[in-house]
Amino acid sequence: xxxxxxxxxxxxxxxxxxxxxxxxxxxxxxxxxxxxxxxxxxxxxxxxxxxxxxxxxxxxxxxxxxxxxxxxxxxxxxxxxxxxxxxxxxxxxxxxxxxxxxxxxxxxxxxxxxxxxxxxxxxxxxxxxxxxxxxxxxxxxxxxxxxxxxxxxxxxxxxxxxxxxxxxxxxxxxxxxxxxxxxxxxxxxxxxxxxxxxxxxxxxxxxxxxxxxxxxxxxxxxxxxxxxxxxxxxxxxxxxxxxxxxxxxxxxxxxxxxxxxxxxxxxxxxxxxxxxxxxxxxxxxxxxxxxxxxxxxxxxxxxxxxxxxxxxxxxxxxxxxxxxxxxxx
Amino acid sequence: xxxxxxxxxxxxxxxxxxxxxxxxxxxxxxxxxxxxxxxxxxxxxxxxxxxxxxxxxxxxxxxxxxxxxxxxxxxxxxxxxxxxxxxxxxxxxxxxxxxxxxxxxxxxxxxxxxxxxxxxxxxxxxxxxxxxxxxxxxxxxxxxxxxxxxxxxxxxxxxxxxxxxxxxxxxxxxxxxxxxxxxxxxxxxxxxxxxxxxxxxxxxxxxxxxxxxxxxxxxxxxxxxxxxxxxxxxxxxxxxxxxxxxxxxxxxxxxxxxxxxxxxxxxxxxxxxxxxxxxxxxxxxxxxxxxxxxxxxxxxxxxxxxxxxxxxxxxxxxxxxxxxxxxxx
Numbered sequence: 175x176x177x178x179x180x181x182x183x184x185x186x187x188x189x190x191x192x193x194x195x196x197x198x199x200x201x202x203x204x205x206x207x208x209x210x211x212x213x214x215x216x217x218x219x220x221x222x223x224x225x226x227x228x229x230x231x232x233x234x235x236x237x238x239x240x241x242x243x244x245x246x247x248x249x250x251x252x253x254x255x256x257x258x259x260x261x262x263x264x265x266x267x268x269x270x271x272x273x274x275x276x277x278x279x280x281x282x283x284x285x286x287x288x289x290x291x292x293x294x295x296x297x298x299x300x301x302x303x304x305x306x307x308x309x310x311x312x313x314x315x316x317x318x319x320x321x322x323x324x325x326x327x328x329x330x331x332x333x334x335x336x337x338x339x340x341x342x343x344x345x346x347x348x349x350x351x352x353x354x355x356x357x358x359x360x361x362x363x364x365x366x367x368x369x370x371x372x373x374x375x376x377x378x379x380x381x382x383x384x385x386x387x388x389x390x391x392x393x394x395x396x397x398x399x400x401x402x403x404x405x406x407x408x409x410x411x412x413x414x415x416x417x418x419x420x421x422x423x424x425x426x427x428x429x430x431x432x433x434x435x436x437x438x439x440x441x442x443x444x445x446x447x448x449x450x451x452x453x454x455x456x457x458x459x460x461x462x463x464x465x466x467x468x469x470x471x472x473x474x475x476x477x478x479x480x481x482x483x484x485x486x487x488x489x490x491x492x493x494x495x496x497x498x499x500x501x502x503x
Numbered sequence: 504x505x506x507x508x509x510x511x512x513x514x515x516x517x518x519x520x521x522x523x524x525x526x527x528x529x530x531x532x533x534x535x536x537x538x539x540x541x542x543x544x545x546x547x548x549x550x551x552x553x554x555x556x557x558x559x560x561x562x563x564x565x566x567x568x569x570x571x572x573x574x575x576x577x578x579x580x581x582x583x584x585x586x587x588x589x590x591x592x593x594x595x596x597x598x599x600x601x602x603x604x605x606x607x608x609x610x611x612x613x614x615x616x617x618x619x620x621x622x623x624x625x626x627x628x629x630x631x632x633x634x635x636x637x638x639x640x641x642x643x644x645x646x647x648x649x650x651x652x653x654x655x656x657x658x659x660x661x662x663x664x665x666x667x668x669x670x671x672x673x674x675x676x677x678x679x680x681x682x683x684x685x686x687x688x689x690x691x692x693x694x695x696x697x698x699x700x701x702x703x704x705x706x707x708x709x710x711x712x713x714x715x716x717x718x719x720x721x722x723x724x725x726x727x728x729x730x731x732x733x734x735x736x737x738x739x740x741x742x743x744x745x746x747x748x749x750x751x752x753x754x755x756x757x758x759x760x761x762x763x764x765x766x767x768x769x770x771x772x773x774x775x776x777x778x779x780x781x782x783x784x785x786x787x788x789x790x791x792x793x794x795x796x797x798x799x800x801x802x803x804x805x806x807x808x809x810x811x812x813x814x815x816x817x818x819x820x821x822x823x824x825x826x827x828x829x830x831x832x
Binding site for chain 2: 175176177179180181220222223245246247248249253256257258259260263264266267270271272273274275276277278279285288289292293295296298299300301316356357358359360361362480481482483484485488490493495
């Protein structure tokens with residue numbers, strides 16, 4: 175069996191594009207994000223359309239940066255948190271793009287990139303767009319409560335990022351190389367608190383990373399950065415505990431996208447989450463640091479909580495997943 | 504740009520497994536399906552668990568047929584119609600499988616197989632399981648009305664198949680070859696009737712097939728069978744009209760999985776639908792006909808309607824998609 179996907183042709187991330195809401199724009203990484211919304215409605219009549227319009231911008235923008243026409247794009251791979259991933263499907267419709275819809279919750283950016291890199295590696299396509307998004311208000315009302323209710327959030331909760339990120343993958347002499355990947359297993363330690371996604375996902379990250387280190391014989395210290403998706407502060411602490419039991423410490427170089435994106439001063443509690451969280455953080459700040467050579471080699475590990483309102487209402491616990499992508503210059 | 508995915512190493516479908524509900528068991532293809540449920544509840548306490556248990560059976564069964572252990576499986580690729588594809592995620596959890604969740608509605612079987620064949624072609628993995636499912640009662644209550652309400656169905660409606668299908672893809676000297684594929688574009692002719700999925704999806708099938716014929720220079724008559732996913736009777740009629748306007752006729756060799764699966768005597772109206780429809784029909788009857796050489800070359804074209812209850816309630820029309828896979832011996 176093959177546990178590690180080895181991209182011998184090292185497909186490259188040749189362009190990225192990002193957009194975020196007003197709250198995210200005020201965060202630590204705001205200045206690295208291409209476009210800021212002045213309002214969560216994004217000049218649309220509902221939040222679902224606002225979300226879709228952000229994703230549409232990210233896709234269009236990355237294609238424009240590449241100098242290609244939309245009809246030169248071989249494939250769009252993406253998904254989002256809305257039921258039946260309508261943000262992504264409707265964007266594919268807008269641009270008549272060949273579409274592979276994917277879903278592993280907030281790990282969707284990684285899944286898209288792994289599939290895209292694989293098809294490029296196989297020589298089946300020349301290029302693809304990988305793009306994901308999330309919106310605080312669509313996620314909140316779909317997964318939790320009507321926004322109008324103004325429900326108090328518990329301290330272990332995270333804040334769904336309003337934002338979208340896109341990148342283009344192709345064989346190229348320039349860009350950031352996708353070297354290896356590991357597709358995560360679905361891991362469940364029995365967490366049932368739907369407000370504590372970080373705790374639900376943390377064991378999956380530890381499992382994926384332990385497998386990755388064991389298989390590749392690399393060490394955490396071989397990387398400039400071990401960047402998890404959206405564990406948040408509490409989830410990150412749990413993750414570091416669990417991985418230590420597996421014989422590895424990431425205390426030196428672990429950072430979480432959910433911890434980076436906000437200033438963490440007030441009501442985001444444990445930090446950012448949502449498919450847009452790792453998509454925005456990676457495709458803005460992190461990509462730029464890789465491209466300029468400040469980071470030579472990193473692990474990008476978006477994380478997903480694979481619940482639905484139905485599964486939770488039926489008493490099921492929350493399975494987690496974490497895909498790993500090794501990136502370098 | 505590359506529109507056609509050419510699988511030069513021709514990954515093979517080496518094993519398949521299927522399971523269906525009691526209604527499907529009584530249909531035309533019942534005798535080709537591995538296992539029949541005696542009851543829609545499948546000895547579970549709710550329909551979501553019943554659906555998941557079918558999928559779990561299909562995955563386990565195809566792995567057993569291969570003679571492999573579950574921990575020798577490199578990847579499970581799959582999705583389903585439930586919000587956040589919980590049937591698939593929870594099955595991946597059950598067997599601790601590396602998991603790529605996918606979603607293009609009832610075209611999910613094709614999407615899984617295209618991704619799986621691509622990773623095998625690239626040499627990134629040795630094998631994968633592709634599996635999807637649907638259940639009449641979970642789909643009905645998620646997408647339409649509470650079952651207890653006993654809502655009358657209009658004549659243009661289809662009947663969601665209760666069933667699951669799985670296959671294993673790897674490089675092999677035996678099995679059914681995956682030769683080429685085309686990832687569908689998202690097409691929308693403005694249909695808003697959520698009871699008329701066939702009409703919503705028919706244009707997408709025509710578009711994909713016209714692109715496929717134009718690009719490859721093959722003709723409909725080069726195939727033993729052009730097998731669409733779940734257009735049903737009305738959708739098939741519309742599809743044949745639309746494709747004629749594109750210059751091709753498939754009148755001679757087109758069959759639809761939704762038309763095949765039931766005896767079509769009573770309340771299925773336009774026939775079967777659901778991600779399980781093409782999964783069950785292809786992985787049972789059609790696969791056997793290919794394996795024994797009765798069919799030399801076919802096109803398998805699962806079709807998906809990319810709506811959600813939210814998108815319909817917000818007045819959006821229904822985008823369709825159709826992926827094409829060319830299969831042979």
